[in-house]
Amino acid sequence: MxxxxxxxxxxxxxxxxxxxxxxxxxxxxxxxxxxxxxxxxxxxxxxxxxxxxxxxxxxxxxxxxxxxxxxxxxxxxxxxxxxxxxxxxxxxxxxxxxxxxxxxxxxxxxxxxxxGAETLRKRNEGVSAITLERGYAPDLTERAPWLLLGAKSLSYAVNMAAMREAESRGVDEVIFTATDGSVLEGPTSNVVIAKDRVLCTTPPSSGILKGTTQGALFRAAEEHGWRTRVEKFDTADLFAADGVWLASSVRLITQVRTVDGTPVSADADLHAELCKLYESNY
Amino acid sequence: MxxxxxxxxxxxxxxxxxxxxxxxxxxxxxxxxxxxxxxxxxxxxxxxxxxxxxxxxxxxxxxxxxxxxxxxxxxxxxxxxxxxxxxxxxxxxxxxxxxxxxxxxxxxxxxxxxxGAETLRKRNEGVSAITLERGYAPDLTERAPWLLLGAKSLSYAVNMAAMREAESRGVDEVIFTATDGSVLEGPTSNVVIAKDRVLCTTPPSSGILKGTTQGALFRAAEEHGWRTRVEKFDTADLFAADGVWLASSVRLITQVRTVDGTPVSADADLHAELCKLYESNY
Incomplete structure (x- = not known):
């Protein structure tokens, strides 16, 4: 249709x-x-x-x-x-x-x-993810505007290739990392972590797209007593977090269950709470 | 037409x-x-x-x-x-x-x-060029195939943005550089330098497209007693060279006259010799 x-x-x-x-x-x-x-x-x-x-x-x-x-x-x-x-x-x-x-x-x-059915499955059941190098330093955005790091361009072949790489490894999703090991974004999502009632996501200045769904989640979270941070974090923080999510417009707040084959915290109550926060916008 | x-x-x-x-x-x-x-x-x-x-x-x-x-x-x-x-x-x-x-x-x-007339002008009169960071390390290609560095994909928005950046600075062309300062390629061309009767171009393993026109030039050059090298070189080598060219299928062997506002060697006889070598293929 x-x-x-x-x-x-x-x-x-x-x-x-x-x-x-x-x-x-x-x-x-x-x-x-x-x-x-x-x-x-x-x-x-x-x-x-x-x-x-x-x-x-x-x-x-x-x-x-x-x-x-x-x-x-x-x-x-x-x-x-x-x-x-x-x-x-x-x-x-x-x-x-x-x-x-x-x-x-x-x-x-x-x-x-x-x-699609696959999107609904990911939204409902959560996802496995791998980290893949994006090859960029996080301070390139300002310095090299011709790299279009903040633009949502139609030139998405690399994002699609990364998703195929994940699929070939039997995994649902990708989390891109920068040359300094910091977490960037997914090919079609933003990465959000929670730790001690603080939500954190990567800043657009690191060369990622500003997230609309992540923005809606943070807006509601702030109204409900959560603290939020938009700052760089490392892959190690994914494993230390109380939860990891991929936020995207259609897949919504997707819970990450494993990263590079290792389980991350995936508390059902915390996930339900974040989904409810996001939905409270509508 | x-x-x-x-x-x-x-x-x-x-x-x-x-x-x-x-x-x-x-x-x-x-x-x-x-x-x-x-x-x-x-x-x-x-x-x-x-x-x-x-x-x-x-x-x-x-x-x-x-x-x-x-x-x-x-x-x-x-x-x-x-x-x-x-x-x-x-x-x-x-x-x-x-x-x-x-x-x-x-x-x-x-x-x-x-x-186009602009292409013919560049081919006939030579070009001014600027170096722009491509943001990648030259050893990424093998390690991160999902970045599609060796594929000529339709996702060319960055190449086009780099050309607009050049235009906005009143310059004809771009030479991309890697994070280690080595010369990569142009947005739609390969870079060739000549020094002491040796032609040199960047290896595809650095994350660039293998050049068809550069290949045709090197093939003819080797048959006519030139030595050729496919190996990394730095921006400093552009200024030390006897000549710098951008090789592309339609613009052919385009002579570079300035890089970042500084003249590079642009000998008319040497340029004519390379063009003749390339044309000897046909």
């Missing part, structure tokens, strides 16, 4: 071709995207997602269509989705730099997709 | 949409490509390009369509190109992982494009 809308709000056939072969999104992975969870017609964290899309566009010099156009496309997909049979939808917003040698008009669309 | 062919040899309208919105090439930059120069109907280094396409597919686990299909698409584009008005063509081969959640059939096509 897929529902595809253009930025003018038109619904088009998702199985019909949409992009030219010479679209820079195709030829160079030269574009940006966001993935948003929509539950019972309500998009979650739409504002932060659109903010991040705008930030990615700024970092990559893409002339992003106005916010109202994205909101219109979101509404069109939401209105067209079969909510009676599918109460959750993963909504992808994509903006490419447009046709190579064209007039600079970006190509934009919104696509609603079903939440 | 564009000519677009599918892998069955069909010519299709290059201005009509070809890819679905949920093609993984669009959504994740999850695919591979090659760019080949065709002069007067003759593709240059077609074998090495198809070999590299196959190697990229292997590194990324893409089920590449058979070589005969690519050769068929190449022939179709070449046969359809208006050679009388345009004696050179840049031919792009693209293969994506196919539709997300589909049956695993890759999406492939071949597209012929005009060689």
């Amino acid at each position: 897929r529902v595809l809308a253009l930025l003018d709000g038109t619904i088009v056939d998702p199985e019909a071709p949409l992009l030219r072969a010479d679209d820079l999104g195709v030829m160079r992975g030269d574009g940006i995207f966001e993935t948003i969870l929509v539950v019972d017609r309500r998009p979650r964290e739409l504002g932060p997602h659109l903010d991040r899309l705008a930030n990615s566009a700024r970092l990559m010099g893409i002339a992003l269509p106005e916010r109202a156009a994205w909101e219109r496309a979101v509404r069109a997909v939401v209105d067209d989705w079969p909510w009676e049979t599918d109460p959750e939808m993963a909504l992808k917003l994509v903006c490419t730099r447009g046709v190579d040698g064209g007039d600079g008009t970006p190509t934009g669309f919104a696509m609603g997709m079903q939440v | 564009r000519v677009l062919a599918l892998l069955d040899g069909t010519i299709v309208d290059p201005e009509a949409p070809l890819l679905r919105a949920d093609d993984l090439g669009v959504m994740r930059g999850d695919g591979i490509f090659e760019t080949i120069l065709v002069v007067d109907r003759r593709p240059r280094e077609l074998g090495p390009h198809l070999d590299r396409l196959a190697n990229s597919a292997r590194l990324m686990g893409i089920a590449l369509p058979e070589r005969a299909a690519w050769e068929r698409a190449v022939r179709a584009v070449v046969d359809d190109w208006p050679w009388e008005t345009d004696p050179e063509m840049a031919l792009k081969l693209v293969c994506t992982r196919g539709v997300d959640g589909g049956d695993g059939t890759p999406t492939g096509f071949a597209m012929g494009m005009q060689v």
